[in-house]
Amino acid sequence: xxxxxxxxxxxxxxxxxxxxxxxxxxxxxxxxxxxxxxxxxxxxxxxxxxxxxxxxxxxxxxxxxxxxxxxxxxxxxxxxxxxxxxxxxxxxxxxxxxxxxxxxxxxxxxxxxxxxxxxxxxxxxxxxxxxxxxxxxxxxxxxxxxxxxxxxxxxxxxxxxxxxxxxxxxxxxxxxxxxxxxxxxxxxxxxxxxxxxxxxxxxxxxxxxxxxxxxxxxxxxxxxxxxxxxxxxxxxxxxxxxxxxxxxxxxxxxxx
Amino acid sequence: xxxxxxxxxxxxxxxxxxxxxxxxxxxxxxxxxxxxxxxxxxxxxxxxxxxxxxxxxxxxxxxxxxxxxxxxxxxxxxxxxxxxxxxxxxxxxxxxxxxxxxxxxxxxxxxxxxxxxxxxxxxxxxxxxxxxxxxxxxxxxxxxxxxxxxxxxxxxxxxxxxxxxxxxxxxxxxxxxxxxxxxxxxxxxxxxxxxxxxxxxxxxxxxxxxxxxxxxx
Numbered sequence: 001x002x003x004x005x006x007x008x009x010x011x012x013x014x015x016x017x018x019x020x021x022x023x024x025x026x027x028x029x030x031x032x033x034x035x036x037x038x039x040x041x042x043x044x045x046x047x048x049x050x051x052x053x054x055x056x057x058x059x060x061x062x063x064x065x066x067x068x069x070x071x072x073x074x075x076x077x078x079x080x081x082x083x084x085x086x087x088x089x090x091x092x093x094x095x096x097x098x099x100x101x102x103x104x105x106x107x108x109x110x111x112x113x114x115x116x117x118x119x120x121x122x123x124x125x126x127x128x129x130x131x132x133x134x135x136x137x138x139x140x141x142x143x144x145x146x147x148x149x150x151x152x153x154x155x156x157x158x159x160x161x162x163x164x165x166x167x168x169x170x171x172x173x174x175x176x177x178x179x180x181x182x183x184x185x186x187x188x189x190x191x192x193x194x195x196x197x198x199x200x201x202x203x204x205x206x207x208x209x210x211x212x213x214x215x216x217x218x219x220x221x222x223x224x225x226x227x228x229x230x231x232x233x234x235x236x237x238x239x240x241x242x243x244x245x246x247x248x249x250x251x252x253x254x255x256x
Numbered sequence: 257x258x259x260x261x262x263x264x265x266x267x268x269x270x271x272x273x274x275x276x277x278x279x280x281x282x283x284x285x286x287x288x289x290x291x292x293x294x295x296x297x298x299x300x301x302x303x304x305x306x307x308x309x310x311x312x313x314x315x316x317x318x319x320x321x322x323x324x325x326x327x328x329x330x331x332x333x334x335x336x337x338x339x340x341x342x343x344x345x346x347x348x349x350x351x352x353x354x355x356x357x358x359x360x361x362x363x364x365x366x367x368x369x370x371x372x373x374x375x376x377x378x379x380x381x382x383x384x385x386x387x388x389x390x391x392x393x394x395x396x397x398x399x400x401x402x403x404x405x406x407x408x409x410x411x412x413x414x415x416x417x418x419x420x421x422x423x424x425x426x427x428x429x430x431x432x433x434x435x436x437x438x439x440x441x442x443x444x445x446x447x448x449x450x451x452x453x454x455x456x457x458x459x460x461x462x463x464x465x466x467x468x469x470x471x472x473x
Contacts, residue, residue, distance in 0.1 A: 054374055056373065056374060085378070089377070089378055090376065092373070092374060092376040093375070096374075096375070097371075097374040103371035104368075104371075105368055105371070105372075105386055106390070107389050107390050107468065116375070116377075117375035117376060117377065120381055120385060121375060121376040121377055121378075149468055151468075165375075169375065
């Protein structure tokens with residue numbers, strides 16, 4: 001796949017925290033309209049890698065392009081220079097994120113959370129944003145909660161609001177950082193169901209998850225990480241039936 | 257007590273209320289500004305501000321008033337008694353309230369800030385849209401309590417000749433040789449002023465609770 005066609009293109013990304021290497025030399029291309037699940041044991045660097053994609057963590061080296069546009073630094077190699085804050089903020093509007101612990105803004109209503117960035121960052125007219133926001137909430141089954149405050153919702157509902165907030169940006173890519181890990185077991189299904197629907201609609205999504213069944217059913221690509229490196233990139237069938245590396249075999253035996 | 261005597265005390269009450277009102281309006285935003293500057297951890301600035309806050313907090317208020325009125329002129333800042341009183345009150349309450357703002361900023365949930373960053377909110381928008389609307393509500397109690405302390409500090413400005421409630425009551429008492437009635441009146445006025453503040457706090461808190469459904473424990 002040519003680099004320029006990739007929705008997400010990662011080259012040589014490294015990250016260390018105080019000399020401790022968390023990510024080592026990561027290359028990855030993800031096609032537009034596909035769902036990628038990142039799997040791996042705890043501490044393998046999956047979340048850190050995801051957070052590098054929208055520059056919440058700044059990689060120590062390497063480059064990241066979203067839909068062909070560089071994120072975080074302007075220019076490559078020796079000419080690389082940190083992006084101006086405003087430029088970075090603008091770049092981030094095309095990469096939405098869903099967090100493990102929802103990270104909703106509690107002083108805003110559900111609809112307020114959904115339209116906050118479209119109105120105050122993108123500059124969409126409020127009325128249009130509200131209409132779109134209500135339509136998105138209806139899609140995730142929360143139409144009647146638009147005017148409620150987040151603290152009145154269940155965990156599963158909060159996460160669906162967070163997904164709506166991401167969708168409202170009309171992003172090129174949505175990043176999910178363990179979207180069901182903080183949920184009670186009976187609420188995992190409703191959130192995965194929503195993500196599954198989005199996958200069918202052809203959004204480009206990257207999901208860090210521990211839900212093996214979900215990864216097997218929904219992902220177009222499995223990325224397996226361990227020790228800060230990508231060990232395997234494969235289709236779910238290939239990964240789950242015929243893992244190439246010892247580490248992946250052990251991982252599947254333990255979790256699959 | 258005669259009517260002119262009562263008038264004297266009421267005039268003092270107007271002075272006290274005006275001093276307090278102006279100082280509140282100046283000191284709370286200034287305290288927030290100090291806290292924000294320290295939050296940014298700008299190397300030199302943070303240290304200087306921390307030192308300023310520590311010194312003001314450690315200085316007895318009367319001493320601070322005398323300092324502003326008698327020492328600042330030698331640094332080129334000569335103020336009439338009332339502006340000097342306002343400056344002293346403002347510095348004092350700014351220093352104390354900045355600690356309230358600072359702890360509010362420090363304990364603000366990181367994930368909310370991260371979400372704001374991830375969705376492209378600028379630093380300014382993150383503060384005005386996400387942080388400030390939450391921290392002022394959450395800290396209304398401590399802030400109002402700081403303001404009542406400010407009100408109770410106001411008699412100290414009598415040392416530079418500002419005639420506020422207590423000073424006025426003292427004068428009336430000295431002239432009539434009956435100190436009890438004027439000080440009773442003074443106490444009533446202080447109580448009314450503070451009751452107004454606390455009542456205002458309750459009204460706002462109730463409105464917040466009604467809107468957001470937060471039930472206070």
